[in-house]
Amino acid sequence: MPGLVFDIGDTTSELQLARRIAGDFLQNPIAVFRGLEDQLGFLRTANTSATVPWEIDTDRPIRTIERTGEYEPGKGGGETVYGELTCKWEIRRIKPQNKKKHYPASQFELVGKASTVARIFRVGAEGSENQLLTTWRTEIGLGSAPGCSFHVQLGGDDGSSLANPLPVPRLPSIIATPAAALEFLLAELFQDDWENHVTSEPKGIQEWRSIQRERFRRLLKWQLKHTDVERGTPWSQLKKEMPASDMFVVQ
Amino acid sequence: MAKRDRPCILFIDDKLAAISSRKQMFVKKAEVIALTPDRVTTANLRKASVVLVDYLLTDWTDSLEAGPISTRPMDGLALAATLQSHCDREWPPTAFALHSAELEKLSSGLPAKASAHVIARENNLEWVFSKTNAQNVEPLAQQVLALAEAVALLPPKWPSTNHVWATVDDLLGLRAKAAWSPVARRHVASCRPPLRGLDGSGHGLMFLRWLAHQILPYPAFLLDDIYLAARLRVTPSSLARAMASDEKFAATLRPYRYTGALSALLGRRWWRAGIEHFLWRRSARSTSDEQTQSLASELSDHLTPFKLSEPVVILGDDFRPQDNLISIKDAVEVRPDYWPAFADTAWADSRSIKDEPLLDSIRVKRDPAEG
Numbered sequence: 001m002p003g004l005v006f007d008i009g010d011t012t013s014e015l016q017l018a019r020r021i022a023g024d025f026l027q028n029p030i031a032v033f034r035g036l037e038d039q040l041g042f043l044r045t046a047n048t049s050a051t052v053p054w055e056i057d058t059d060r061p062i063r064t065i066e067r068t069g070e071y072e073p074g075k076g077g078g079e080t081v082y083g084e085l086t087c088k089w090e091i092r093r094i095k096p097q098n099k100k101k102h103y104p105a106s107q108f109e110l111v112g113k114a115s116t117v118a119r120i121f122r123v124g125a126e127g128s129e130n131q132l133l134t135t136w137r138t139e140i141g142l143g144s145a146p147g148c149s150f151h152v153q154l155g156g157d158d159g160s161s162l163a164n165p166l167p168v169p170r171l172p173s174i175i176a177t178p179a180a181a182l183e184f185l186l187a188e189l190f191q192d193d194w195e196n197h198v199t200s201e202p203k204g205i206q207e208w209r210s211i212q213r214e215r216f217r218r219l220l221k222w223q224l225k226h227t228d229v230e231r232g233t234p235w236s237q238l239k240k241e242m243p244a245s246d247m248f249v250v251q
Numbered sequence: 252m253a254k255r256d257r258p259c260i261l262f263i264d265d266k267l268a269a270i271s272s273r274k275q276m277f278v279k280k281a282e283v284i285a286l287t288p289d290r291v292t293t294a295n296l297r298k299a300s301v302v303l304v305d306y307l308l309t310d311w312t313d314s315l316e317a318g319p320i321s322t323r324p325m326d327g328l329a330l331a332a333t334l335q336s337h338c339d340r341e342w343p344p345t346a347f348a349l350h351s352a353e354l355e356k357l358s359s360g361l362p363a364k365a366s367a368h369v370i371a372r373e374n375n376l377e378w379v380f381s382k383t384n385a386q387n388v389e390p391l392a393q394q395v396l397a398l399a400e401a402v403a404l405l406p407p408k409w410p411s412t413n414h415v416w417a418t419v420d421d422l423l424g425l426r427a428k429a430a431w432s433p434v435a436r437r438h439v440a441s442c443r444p445p446l447r448g449l450d451g452s453g454h455g456l457m458f459l460r461w462l463a464h465q466i467l468p469y470p471a472f473l474l475d476d477i478y479l480a481a482r483l484r485v486t487p488s489s490l491a492r493a494m495a496s497d498e499k500f501a502a503t504l505r506p507y508r509y510t511g512a513l514s515a516l517l518g519r520r521w522w523r524a525g526i527e528h529f530l531w532r533r534s535a536r537s538t539s540d541e542q543t544q545s546l547a548s549e550l551s552d553h554l555t556p557f558k559l560s561e562p563v564v565i566l567g568d569d570f571r572p573q574d575n576l577i578s579i580k581d582a583v584e585v586r587p588d589y590w591p592a593f594a595d596t597a598w599a600d601s602r603s604i605k606d607e608p609l610l611d612s613i614r615v616k617r618d619p620a621e622g
Contacts, residue, residue, distance in 0.1 A: 016441075028579065031595050034438075038527045041434035059540035059560050063579075104433065 002245040003109035003142060005094065008040050010250070011108075011177065014211050018179040020204040025186050025194070027063045027082075032056060036178070043093050044104045051111050055088040058117075062086075062182060064189055066123050073191045080123040081133065083185045087116040087178040109245065114140035116181040117156065120189065135162050138173060138181040148172040148239050150219065172238070174219050176248070180212060218247055255343055257281065258399035261299035262350070263288055263330070265310035276392035281399050287311060288330055296334060297342050300402040301395060303380070304331045306351030327351070328374055335375070344455045346377035346402045348395075354381050362569040369589050372464040377456065378516075388517045397515035401462075404512050405455030415446050422458065424511030431528035438472035438524055442593045462513050469594035470564070473509050473520040477572045478595070481562045482526060484544045485554040487574040493553035500551035504529075563598045568607040584615040 019033040039054050056062060061084035069077035090112030093105045116138040121130040135156045141149050147170030154171075155164025175181050187194045198205060226241045227234035258281040262270045270285040277283050284295060288311045296302065304327040315323050324330045331347045338345055348371070351357075357370045357379070367387075370379045378398055381387050387394055410418050419425075419439065425432055442465070445457045465471075470478045476494070480487040493500045507525030514520065534542035540560070547554050559578035567573045570587050582598040590597050599610045 027584065028596055030593075035527070037437075038434050038524065039531065041437060041524075042431065042528050042531050045430055045433060055539065057539040057541075102430075 003092065003111040004114075004140065004243060004247065005107050005109045005245050005249050006091075006177075007107055007249060008044055009106060010211060012037050012040055013207065014177060014179045017204045017208040017211070018182055021198070021202055021208055022182060022186055024197075025064055025190060027065055029062070032060060032062045035060075040108070043091070043108060044106075045102050046093060047101045048093060049095065051090050051092050053088055054091045054108075056086045056178065058086045061119075064186065067190060067193075070190045070193060071120075071188060075192070079133070081120050081189065082123065082130075083189050084119045084121070085116065085178070085182050085185055087181070089114045089178075107249070110140060110142065112142075114142075115157075116175075116178045118181060118185045119156070132160060132162055135160070138175045138184070139170075140176065141170075142242065146170070149242055150174065150176060172223075174216060174223075176215055176219065180215070183212075214250060215248060219243075222247060255298070255300060255403060258300045258396070258403050259284065259298050260395060260399055261286065261291075261295055261302045262305075263291060263302065263327070263334075264305040264350075265308045265312075266305075273392075277396065280396055291334065293337055296338055296345060299345050300343075300399040301346045301348060301377075302331070302334060303348050303350045303395065304328075304334070306349050306353060306357075328357075331374075331376065343407060344402055344405050346398055346456060346459065347375075348377055348398065349374070349379040350382060351379065352382040354379060354386065362571075365570040368464045368468045372460070372589070377460060378463060389515065393515050397513050398459075398463075401459055401512035401516075402456075405459070409447075409454035409458075412447055419444060419446070419458075422462075422512045424509065424514070425522075429506070429525065431522070431524045434528065435472065435522055435524035442466060442471050442591070459512065463516060465591050467513060467517045467520065469591055471591065471594045472523050474523050474526065475517075475521075475572065476519055477564050477574055477576075479521050479526065481557075481564050481576050482530075482543075483547050483554070484540055484557050484562060485547050486557055487576065489553055489555035493551040497551045497553050500553070503550060563596075565598045565600050566610065568609055570609075585610055585613045586615055587613055 015033050015037050019029045023029045036054070036056060043052060043054075064083040066080055066082040068080040069075040071077045071079075071081060089110060091108045092111045094107040094109055095101070096103050096105055117135060118138070119135040120133050122133050124130045135154075137153045137157065139151055139153060141147055141151065147168075150173045151170035152173045152175070153164065153167065154169070155162050157163065175184055222241075222243055223238060226238045229237045260277060260281050260283050262273065262283065262285040264270050264285065265287055267285055267287060274283045274285065281300075284299070286295065288308060306327040308327050308330065312323065312325060324333060327349055331349065335347055349357075354367070354370060357374065358366045361369065367379050367381070371377060378394070380391055380394060382391075384391060404422060406418055409415075416436065420427060420432075420436075423439065425435055425439075429435070445454065445461055447454075466473060474482065476490060477487045480490040483490065494504075504521070504526075507522045507529060509520040509522055530543055530546065534546050544556050547556060557576050561579040562576040563579045563582050564572045565575075565577055565582060566585060566587070577600055579598070581601055583601040583604060585597050585599045587597060599607070599614065604611050604614060
């Protein structure tokens with residue numbers, strides 16, 4: 001079964017826009033995002049059909065700024081926290097048809113793991129370690145993977161203190177890409193500020209909105225389509241459906 | 252508009268004796284003309300690739316006859332502006348620079364060595380050079396020659412939109428055949444180079460200014476040795492050792508060295524895209540820290556891994572990168588004036604910033620509660 005196809009240009013733009021829009025909420029936006037963009041850039045002209053990682057390494061996560069209590073509206077929380085985001089996708093370059101081998105590819109396909117991990121830490125007192133409070137993984141399961149294709153799993157899979165011994169539950173999700181998962185994290189951590197920020201129409205928000213809206217529309221349309229069942233239940237149908245490989249490709 | 256045959260440096264000083272020794276620095280590399288301000292002609296300006304004006308010209312300014320103040324420049328800065336206005340846009344480009352033993356007077360309290368590009372930018376000059384060699388990042392003659400040679404590289408006429416990237420590639424020494432060149436070009440574009448706007452020779456100088464004032468001093472699409480060490484997850488001192496004494500290692504990285512215009516102005520620089528592509532290709536297309544460190548250990552025995560996680564380069568109280576890396580956990584973001592938005596984040600050591608008032612004053616306070 002072919003993997004889920006993404007447009008390299010769209011995905012790169014999405015990363016650039018995320019860097020621009022979310023920059024004030026992040027500690028280290030430029031270098032980390034640029035790394036992800038570069039990996040796609042190199043793959044574009046690489047003469048390879050091998051599966052390659054597309055990743056933000058756990059040693060160099062995207063890290064948000066620290067804030068106290070903003071994870072509740074009205075700064076109602078009591079903890080001083082920050083978030084981290086890493087991801088690992090296994091992807092493959094789609095060779096352009098009828099072109100020379102180094103002709104720049106415009107698409108890649110997701111062929112294996114697609115996991116974006118968010119972690120929230122409590123800032124430790126002077127001299128003490130920061131404490132991991134919660135973690136979740138935004139994933140896309142393909143092929144014979146169980147559970148809803150787009151899902152979120154609770155806990156880590158990295159042996160950390162919050163590692164989940166079970167792969168369940170796989171909660172349905174509408175988040176697909178690492179950049180979209182970052183917006184989700186920021187909206188959770190900065191309940192008021194993120195809302196105020198994006199509604200103030202910062203530079204780049206129009207393009208970001210356009211990319212996200214198209215993805216959400218396609219994903220929600222696909223979900224809606226598969227809830228219209230005559231046998232079994234909508235959920236059991238949605239749980240076993242796999243998206244078409246070109247679901248996110250804008251023709 | 253013809254190109255000049257060879258670089259020509261025009262020194263303008265009220266004390267010519269001081270210049271004669273400097274002439275020797277450029278023998279066989281550039282033509283040198285030394286004149287007092289009252290002897291400069293438009294023909295001299297037309298011939299010069301670089302006009303280097305002394306800042307203090309008191310012997311000359313004191314000798315000027317009383318008259319309207321508009322006809323009496325007070326110093327070399329004012330004289331440079333006057334001479335710039337005599338340059339015709341149809342001539343080959345001419346860079347203007349200041350030469351002074353007292354750059355601090357122009358740096359608004361910032362360390363002169365770290366702010367030559369800022370002084371130049373604020374005073375409509377291509378560069379400023381200190382007469383005190385220790386205040387120049389590289390030896391004076393090398394820097395002046397780098398500027399003169401860069402001017403010589405500029406096309407007589409800036410190309411039309413269709414060909415502009417070919418010219419940018421030429422000026423930056425970017426080889427189109429390199430597998431990483433499309434990514435490098437994207438990095439360059441994200442730094443907003445001046446690609447179109449001015450007719451005549453002025454545009455080439457705008458491009459050089461962008462390179463000298465906004466690119467070379469900061470970690471953007473080019474990296475200096477310290478930022479390279481941080482990327483390779485090794486200590487800067489061990490990288491310097493490996494570059495100096497391990498020819499095989501130096502040769503491995505050579506294709507990624509920046510060799511374009513002004514490459515000798517501020518010291519060795521590396522193409523970020525080239526280094527990233529090298530790591531990506533050599534590390535099974537993974538860019539994880541573990542893979543990078545493992546690769547570094549294979550590259551040279553001289554390289555010492557940096558053990559802490561997420562190494563970052565920190566600025567010292569002179570706003571220059573320090574050659575000791577620290578973990579990002581011990582770092583705090585600072586925002587020096589003029590630090591470009593497209594450059595990597597600037598960091599300082601959170602453990603010592605309180606002892607460095609200048610750095611502390613530009614620390615980024617993320618939480619409104621910090622005041």
